Amino acid sequence: MHVVATAGHVDHGKSTLVRALTGMEPDRLAEERRRGLTIELGYAWTALPSGERLAFVDVPGHERFLGTMLAGVGAVPAVMFVVAADEGWMPQSEEHLVALEALGVRHGLLVVTRCDLADPGPAADQARARLAAGGLGGAGTLAVSGRTGQGLGELLRALDRLVAALPAADPRAPVRLWIDRVFSVRGSGTVVTGTLPAGTIAVGDELALPGGPVRVRGLECLKEPLASVTGVARVAVNLRGQGLPGRGEALVTPGGWTCTNLVDVRISPVGAAVGAGAGGAAGGGRWGREAPARERGPAGRDGADLPRRLTAHIGSAAVVCAVRPLGGRIVRLRLARPLPLHLGDVLLLRDPGRDRSEVRVLAGASVLDVRPPALRRRGAARERAARLAGAPPDAAALPVGHPLLRAGELLAMGCVPAGRPVCGDWHADPAHWSALGERLAEAVRRYAAGHPLEPGMPVEAARHGLGLPDRRLVAALVRPPLAVVDGRIVSGPAGLPAPVARAVERLRAELAARPFRAPEAGRLAELGLGPRELAAAVRAGALFRVADGILLAPGAETRAAELLARLPQPFTVSQARQALDTSRRVAVPLLEHLDRRGLTERVDEVHRRCPAPHPGRC
Numbered sequence: 346m347h348v349v350a351t352a353g354h355v356d357h358g359k360s361t362l363v364r365a366l367t368g369m370e371p372d373r374l375a376e377e378r379r380r381g382l383t384i385e386l387g388y389a390w391t392a393l394p395s396g397e398r399l400a401f402v403d404v405p406g407h408e409r410f411l412g413t414m415l416a417g418v419g420a421v422p423a424v425m426f427v428v429a430a431d432e433g434w435m436p437q438s439e440e441h442l443v444a445l446e447a448l449g450v451r452h453g454l455l456v457v458t459r460c461d462l463a464d465p466g467p468a469a470d471q472a473r474a475r476l477a478a479g480g481l482g483g484a485g486t487l488a489v490s491g492r493t494g495q496g497l498g499e500l501l502r503a504l505d506r507l508v509a510a511l512p513a514a515d516p517r518a519p520v521r522l523w524i525d526r527v528f529s530v531r532g533s534g535t536v537v538t539g540t541l542p543a544g545t546i547a548v549g550d551e552l553a554l555p556g557g558p559v560r561v562r563g564l565e566c567l568k569e570p571l572a573s574v575t576g577v578a579r580v581a582v583n584l585r586g587q588g589l590p591g592r593g594e595a596l597v598t599p600g601g602w603t604c605t606n607l608v609d610v611r612i613s614p615v616g617a618a619v620g621a622g623a624g625g626a627a628g629g630g631r632w633g634r635e636a637p638a639r640e641r642g643p644a645g646r647d648g649a650d651l652p653r654r655l656t657a658h659i660g661s662a663a664v665v666c667a668v669r670p671l672g673g674r675i676v677r678l679r680l681a682r683p684l685p686l687h688l689g690d691v692l693l694l695r696d697p698g699r700d701r702s703e704v705r706v707l708a709g710a711s712v713l714d715v716r717p718p719a720l721r722r723r724g725a726a727r728e729r730a731a732r733l734a735g736a737p738p739d740a741a742a743l744p745v746g747h748p749l750l751r752a753g754e755l756l757a758m759g760c761v762p763a764g765r766p767v768c769g770d771w772h773a774d775p776a777h778w779s780a781l782g783e784r785l786a787e788a789v790r791r792y793a794a795g796h797p798l799e800p801g802m803p804v805e806a807a808r809h810g811l812g813l814p815d816r817r818l819v820a821a822l823v824r825p826p827l828a829v830v831d832g833r834i835v836s837g838p839a840g841l842p843a844p845v846a847r848a849v850e851r852l853r854a855e856l857a858a859r860p861f862r863a864p865e866a867g868r869l870a871e872l873g874l875g876p877r878e879l880a881a882a883v884r885a886g887a888l889f890r891v892a893d894g895i896l897l898a899p900g901a902e903t904r905a906a907e908l909l910a911r912l913p914q915p916f917t918v919s920q921a922r923q924a925l926d927t928s929r930r931v932a933v934p935l936l937e938h939l940d941r942r943g944l945t946e947r948v949d950e951v952h953r954r955c956p957a958p959h960p961g962r963c
Contacts, residue, residue, distance in 0.1 A: 369390070454503055456487055524590055543576040604685050611676075799881065852888070940953070
């Protein structure tokens with residue numbers, strides 16, 4: 346199905362036209378029928394010539410109910426703009442057009458009603474000029490009479506062409522159903538209605554409201570019970586859960602949206618040409634005067650011109666917000682309550698305190714960040730505005746100021762992760778990731794200079810230094826010649842400072858000829874290997890400590906076990922000392938170490954032997 350909203354001045358025949366097209370009464374309240382104007386949103390539907398079904402959201406045209414009108418058009422992709430031939434362009438015509446311009450509605454149809462009462466030409470020319478200035482220049486034009494039925498057949502065919510040209514909604518998109526009605530049905534419980542712009546809702550689905558999770562008990566679309574509904578559609582949802590939702594809240598896919606009360610936005614002033622076409626060449630309209638300057642430019646050129654307190658509209662939500670200009674057209678909004686938002690969403694900013702003779706819709710506000718950082722330093726607002734000034738109007742792969750995010754966070758912000766994650770489910774901006782690698786290498790170098798006897802920089806210290814949220818990201822940044830060994834980032838194979846590494850290499854060269862002749866303390870001192878240097882070499886795996894003051898090359902214990910296995914079994918300490926070509930000072934602690942490792946075992950107070958052969962053992 347498809348959904349189209351009406352728009353236009355009060356009493357220009359919107360509801361009459363919908364009634365003539367559908368045979369249904371969109372005015373649902375007795376007061377509406379008594380007063381002859383729409384107060385609440387009305388809904389009706391019909392079949393188009395192609396067989397497609399079209400639902401109308403009939404909005405009020407009276408200026409007192411502008412908020413209700415915005416609730417009706419907020420989630421609808423196209424509009425049927427109605428202007429009466431006998432009155433032409435009127436104040437609420439302009440107010441509705443400015444709202445549609447701010448919301449970015451670019452698909453529509455201009456319908457001039459009451460063509461049985463006046464020549465529709467002047468009103469059509471006037472309205473076309475204004476629609477073109479408001480972004481609806483491509484809208485077709487038809488003249489009709491809801492009272493006589495003139496032009497209704499052609500109007501249905503034009504509506505058919507209009508909805509056929511609309512972009513297809515994504516059935517896999519996360520659900521966000523702005524609630525415009527809430528009521529209870531005996532035996533069923535809570536029912537909410539709204540326009541589903543995209544995504545799919547099915548019976549049994551678990552969705553979320555501000556009050557908590559809810560489950561879908563049943564679905565209706567145009568009063569037909571269905572197992573599932575895909576946007577775009579008018580839908581009624583029977584819910585099971587705690588608490589009663591309210592109008593202006595949203596039924597959403599859990600984890601599919603960022604619920605926030607603080608957003609950075611780019612404002613787009615609208616309605617700058619108010620008055621240019623108000624009276625128009627045709628004259629005769631009740632608003633046919635030149636508009637004051639304050640009407641022609643209600644939002645000015647940047648955020649500094651906005652009042653500091655406004656009402657933000659999106660979907661059926663209307664939320665008071667505090668406005669903080671950051672610089673140029675970049676503004677920070679603090680909403681009175683959290684809303685589920687994506688990057689690229691458009692909020693409509695309205696000043697309800699303005700005089701009714703003025704246009705109260707001031708600007709559209711495109712959401713650039715749903716998780717903006719705190720601004721604590723002097724000049725931080727200007728820097729933030731400069732960074733966001735070049736941000737794309739729609740959701741990007743990685744939003745400005747968030748170069749490192751998890752896949753779930755990106756999806757909740759309305760971004761599709763691009764490329765492969767750098768680690769786990771973490772995605773990073775390539776330039777930022779490359780810069781982090783350079784910073785890590787420099788941090789490791791500085792740490793080595795400040796801690797010359799440690800084998801490397803602890804991974805946790807590197808994480809804190811780089812401000813990373815996950816230790817795994819540090820490991821993912823490590824590139825040769827850096828490596829992670831025992832929770833530290835080491836440089837080179839041994840991970841030792843250059844002077845210590847050279848001294849260890851000299852010692853290992855001496856041990857290569859006689860591997861079990863551990864050097865005396867004096868020789869170690871000559872090489873520059875004191876207790877701290879030796880401890881660092883042992884931690885790095887460059888030396889093997891048998892006991893205090895007795896150090897050999899790594900692998901010496903395995904080589905000793907192989908040599909001892911060749912002796913007649915059992916053997917004595919003296920026989921072992923001769924086979925290993927070493928002193929008793931080394932042989933005794935080495936044999937005790939081999940005993941602990943299970944590479945040798947004692948037979949009695951004098952003799953040892955190698956256990957029965959096993960792979961890798963003597």
